[in-house]
Amino acid sequence: MSDIRIVEVPFELGAGTVGASLGIEALKAAAINRKSNIFLRHRAVHQDVGFNFLEQDVEHAWAKYISRIRDVITKTANTVSQVLEDGNFPVVLAGDHSTAAGSIAGVLQAYPNDRIGVIWIDAHGDLHTPYTSPSGNLHGMTLAIASGLDNTAVKRRDIKPETSGQWQKLKGTMPDNRLSLDDVMFIGVREVEPEEEHIMNKHNIPRLSVKEFRENPYWVKEQVEDHFKDCDRIYISFDVDSMDPSVSSGTGTPVPGGLSVEDAIALNVMLLKISKVCCWEMVEINPLLDEKNKMAEAGVSILERVLLTLSDR
Numbered sequence: 001m002s003d004i005r006i007v008e009v010p011f012e013l014g015a016g017t018v019g020a021s022l023g024i025e026a027l028k029a030a031a032i033n034r035k036s037n038i039f040l041r042h043r044a045v046h047q048d049v050g051f052n053f054l055e056q057d058v059e060h061a062w063a064k065y066i067s068r069i070r071d072v073i074t075k076t077a078n079t080v081s082q083v084l085e086d087g088n089f090p091v092v093l094a095g096d097h098s099t100a101a102g103s104i105a106g107v108l109q110a111y112p113n114d115r116i117g118v119i120w121i122d123a124h125g126d127l128h129t130p131y132t133s134p135s136g137n138l139h140g141m142t143l144a145i146a147s148g149l150d151n152t153a154v155k156r157r158d159i160k161p162e163t164s165g166q167w168q169k170l171k172g173t174m175p176d177n178r179l180s181l182d183d184v185m186f187i188g189v190r191e192v193e194p195e196e197e198h199i200m201n202k203h204n205i206p207r208l209s210v211k212e213f214r215e216n217p218y219w220v221k222e223q224v225e226d227h228f229k230d231c232d233r234i235y236i237s238f239d240v241d242s243m244d245p246s247v248s249s250g251t252g253t254p255v256p257g258g259l260s261v262e263d264a265i266a267l268n269v270m271l272l273k274i275s276k277v278c279c280w281e282m283v284e285i286n287p288l289l290d291e292k293n294k295m296a297e298a299g300v301s302i303l304e305r306v307l308l309t310l311s312d313r
């Protein structure tokens with residue numbers, strides 16, 4: 001029998017600001033505050049990531065904390081694939097977005113013969129590499145890790161051999177049936193660097209806007225169904241910075257023009273009704289940047305509806 005498993009990955013070294021590892025605790029606090037029993041009703045798997053706030057690693061300026069992140073991605077992949085192999089549905093709650101490469105790896109690992117699609121609901125494309133990143137923060141490189149992308153054709157810099165070795169090793173953690181960028185779709189992405197644009201154009205990655213969803217959600221659903229018609233399963237990554245800064249007060253890299261909470265609920269509920277969807281993830285809640293835990297309050301209202309939709313499937 002398929003059951004929901006909440007997978008907690010309280011990690012944050014892929015982000016540029018401190019605090020995203022506290023996002024899951026902030027969600028639990030918000031749930032208690034709203035008298036929501038979601039965390040009591042659903043069983044959780046806690047991924048031990050060994051993170052503490054005093055960790056330091058300044059070795060790789062253009063791929064910060066890369067070996068730590070590789071470790072957590074590997075662990076997350078094993079946890080997510082185990083949940084799937086047990087016949088359950090993983091609802092991953094993570095800190096920064098970098099560990100989503102582990103969730104994708106977990107889905108690929110559990111279904112080695114299937115073609116996996118990815119719906120990336122985010123303000124950003126997360127298609128950078130150490131060769132192109134403006135910051136060196138790995139949460140902006142998740143889809144490059146998952147798909148094995150270097151993007152050196154439009155590189156901004158050369159990187160140290162040690163960093164390039166670590167980058168190869170990190171990409172090497174992905175299963176052989178790695179993600180193809182032809183099987184990715186963006187929703188809400190609105191802050192993109194030219195190097196990412198280059199890849200989006202090269203692979204013709206659909207980029208559906210907040211406006212398009214608001215004006216015609218059914219059209220968006222049709223686009224999703226059409227784009228993933230040859231995929232066997234779909235993973236959804238929901239970065240809370242896809243929402244508007246009026247809602248997303250507690251996240252590291254807010255961008256104007258995003259989804260409202262109502263949009264985010266409607267979008268995720270609509271997508272979760274597609275039977276190919278086998279894993280959903282929410283990331284980048286940072287209570288240290290927030291005011292009165294507003295971001296996590298919004299997160300809980302979305303999570304409640306996501307869990308309800310999944311329970312009805």
Ligand SMILES: [Mn+2]
Nearest residue numbers: 097122126239
């Ligand atoms: Mn992201």
